[in-house]
Amino acid sequence: MENNTRFLILYASQTGNAIDAAERVGSEAEHRGCPATVVLSMDDFHVTTLPNEEAVVFVVSTTGQGDIPNSMKVFWRFLLQKNLSQNWLKGVRYAVFGLGDSGYQKFNFAAKKLDKRLSDLGGTPIIERGLGDDQHPLGFFLFGVCIWMGEIKNQLLTRVGCGKDVCHVEFEALSPGMRYQVGDALEVLPSQDPSAVEAFIQRCNMNPDSYITVCIVFCDYWFLWKRSLCVDFLLPLSASL
Numbered sequence: 165m166e167n168n169t170r171f172l173i174l175y176a177s178q179t180g181n182a183i184d185a186a187e188r189v190g191s192e193a194e195h196r197g198c199p200a201t202v203v204l205s206m207d208d209f210h211v212t213t214l215p216n217e218e219a220v221v222f223v224v225s226t227t228g229q230g231d232i233p234n235s236m237k238v239f240w241r242f243l244l245q246k247n248l249s250q251n252w253l254k255g256v257r258y259a260v261f262g263l264g265d266s267g268y269q270k271f272n273f274a275a276k277k278l279d280k281r282l283s284d285l286g287g288t289p290i291i292e293r294g295l296g297d298d299q300h301p302l303g304f305f306l307f308g309v310c311i312w313m314g315e316i317k318n319q320l321l322t323r324v325g326c327g328k329d330v331c332h333v334e335f336e337a338l339s340p341g342m343r344y345q346v347g348d349a350l351e352v353l354p355s356q357d358p359s360a361v362e363a364f365i366q367r368c369n370m371n372p373d374s375y376i377t378v379c380i381v382f383c384d385y386w387f388l389w390k391r392s393l394c395v396d397f398l399l400p401l402s403a404s405l
């Protein structure tokens with residue numbers, strides 16, 4: 165992204181999960197140097213100004229029986245107007261991430277409909293839409309944040325709901341000399357921004373050589389999000405976790 169581009173994250177949530185996901189994307193973007201990241205609920209955004217945006221990430225859940233969240237209703241009604249031209253969103257680059265539950269027949273309908281409409285109005289997808297699933301053992305972030313941030317390709321090979329998930333995952337940054345065999349395990353550790361680590365150490369008045377015990381709290385979706393927060397900040401302080 166250009167330095168002066170604002171990075172807008174618009175969410176629509178019924179019970180709060182999409183807010184957490186949107187804020188997580190926002191903080192990741194800032195962490196990676198995105199200059200102007202704005203996280204907004206859809207009902208706090210003037211939809212008429214959408215064509216002025218250059219980059220927008222939509223984070224929307226599905227509720228009811230394939231329905232959109234209440235906070236998306238005004239936005240969606242406007243987008244459905246027939247008089248909007250096919251070029252209305254020309255120049256707008258977007259990504260859609262849905263939160264849903266494959267136990268419902270209309271899985272992630274809100275995200276799917278939104279993605280199609282944005283495309284029909286001339287928007288350009290930055291990346292294939294991500295569909296989070298409450299049913300997934302790792303929660304919705306597995307299919308979401310990693311894919312959004314462009315780090316890995318992660319494609320589900322098995323059919324949703326078949327009882328076993330097998331994914332095709334591609335890593336771009338493996339060293340060419342690295343040897344591996346079927347069944348080997350690959351550990352992925354987050355890279356650190358040294359200045360953020362230094363600031364954290366100073367703020368907490370810690371000894372940089374000290375060992376830290378990381379306490380991981382298991383509670384549904386918060387697990388991955390809390391874990392990555394801890395690891396991001398604390399890993400460099402510890403030789404082993």
Ligand SMILES: Cc1cc2nc3c(=O)[nH]c(=O)nc-3n(C[C@H](O)[C@H](O)[C@H](O)COP(=O)(O)O)c2cc1C
Binds near residue numbers: 183265268271298
């Ligand atoms: C009453 C209710 C209805 C739901 N209906 C659907 C649905 O039709 N399709 C779907 O994919 N997920 C459905 N879900 C799952 C939610 O989309 C999922 O729990 C999501 O994480 C909620 O995100 P939110 O807290 O941001 O609203 C439903 C959840 C609830 C509680």
